Amino acid sequence: MGRALGLCALALLSLQNTLSGEVLIFCDDPTVDKAVTSAINKFNEGMHTGHKLALFQVMSASKVQNGSYWLKFTTRRSSCSASDATPWTDCEYLPIDKKPIKCNATVHMNETDTDTEHVDLHFAQCLGCPxxxxxxxxxxxxxxxxxxxxxxxxxxxxxxxxxxxxxxxxxxxxxxxxxxxxxxxxxxxxxxxxxxxxxxxxxxxxxxxxxxxxxxxxxxxxxxxxxxxxxxxxxxxxxxxxxxxxxxxxxxxxxxxxxxxxxSPKAPPPSDAPPKTKEAKISGKEESSEEDLAKPSASPEDSLFHCPSKPWKPFHPLRTGQNSMVAFDFGKM
Structure with a gap:
């Protein structure tokens, strides 16, 4: 029953977008991969500082009658600097970012050429942020x-x-x-x-x-x-x-x-570890929910058009406590 409803919804979406000149296509389609690669390459070519972006997931893809692809996808900062000649496909993700970067792009493609018209990125910017x-x-x-x-x-x-x-x-x-x-x-x-x-x-x-x-x-x-x-x-x-x-x-x-x-460094005061309280458990739960932001959005096989796609490669966030530090309380100068 559920599968039948899914196929029905898929047919209605396809009909609606066909009438408007836009056809939804599978996020894991090879042509979508080619279009997204072109978009990320164009953005990285314009960078002069920071780190190159690498694909994380394709969120949605559609094709219009003139051969253009409208793409929504997410990226992550990679281990390769902007000045590095290494292709982003050979780079790893930086482990310090929890949320991926949302991107939109329009790419024109035919049998021989691929041309990215524009790429828009949506950073979580704010005044006074690091x-x-x-x-x-x-x-x-x-x-x-x-x-x-x-x-x-x-x-x-x-x-x-x-x-x-x-x-x-x-x-x-x-x-x-x-x-x-x-x-x-x-x-x-x-x-x-x-x-x-x-x-x-x-x-x-x-x-x-x-x-x-x-x-x-x-x-x-x-x-x-x-x-x-x-x-x-x-x-x-x-x-x-x-x-x-x-x-x-x-x-x-x-x-x-x-x-x-x-x-001389001040010796840390002795501390008797208090028993875990309800607040501590809640805090731990919130921390886990933040780590969940690094996980892919959904299983492609269970969604229409396999969107979002599988992550391009696994993301391994840097976890608190990986490096035990000894604090020197030097105070203010």
Whole structure:
């Protein structure tokens, strides 16, 4: 009975769209895949910063009498930067985005040519929201410099550490600028007893130990104030995710070396873990519902025209707690 109703609805939809000159087609049709690929390629070609987009799901597709395809699909940011020559089809999804990006496109196709007329993206933008910045951006030089300087002045290591790799980074307009980013460092040959701060000759061997940090830096250069740095650091490299190694010769410490007053890290207060309450259970349930946003919309076999399609490839979001961090409460400067 249910199958019969589905076929009836399918026939009515096809009739309605045929009369209007628009014909619905299957989301997993090879021609739809070709049209969506053309649309994503065109958008990525116009990008100069950030990360290329990669297909996630085709939501709906239709064809009009002049040979144009009207497409609705979702994408995710990929591991390939905009300047990378790697095709998006060879890239992985960035694990830090929960919601996919909604896209609309019009693509003209015939037996020999494919031409994308336009691609519209619907980002969840708002004033004052964090925006992604490239890990090699000049804007990160000062935040990285002060973060590494603070770590070296406050940690109990016998040697200084220098930058190794930079992870995801965002910038937000608040009272000034707020930078949030991940990075890791490698121990250098310079002992703290002999060097107060990093110098050009403080190099690190590839086999030296690593330390990684999450950093939040608030700064307003026009107020002539020192940046406020908050660090959460742990031993070892950054957790498995997309890493971008800084280009040769790029050093955040080349032009800026800021020293911070030394102080012993405060010991975390003893805590007796309270029993789980009803509120905690509710919070856990809400967290799970947020993770559900990363899941595909529906099973293609159970929907008309197989829409939305199966995900182009599995998405594995970065889960809280993958990297256990030890917080150093350095306080405000």
């Amino acid at each position: 925006e992604e910045i490239d890990q090699n951006s000049e804007d990160l030089k000062v935040p990285l410099s002060v973060s590494i300087s603070k770590y070296n002045s406050q940690s109990d290591h016998t040697h200084l550490f220098t930058l190794n790799d930079v992870g995801p980074a965002t910038r937000q307009v608040v009272a000034g600028f707020r930078f949030k980013f991940k990075f890791d460092m490698r121990r250098t040959k310079c002992a703290k007893e002999e060097h107060k701060d990093l110098q050009e000759h403080c190099t690190a061997d590839p086999d030296n130990e690593l330390a990684n940090c999450n950093s939040t830096v608030d700064m307003a250069p026009w107020r002539q104030e020192l940046p406020n740095v908050q660090l959460e650091c742990g031993s070892g490299a950054m957790p498995p995710m997309i890493l971008r190694r800084r280009p040769p010769g790029w050093s955040p410490l080349r032009n800026i070396l800021i020293q911070f007053p030394t102080a």
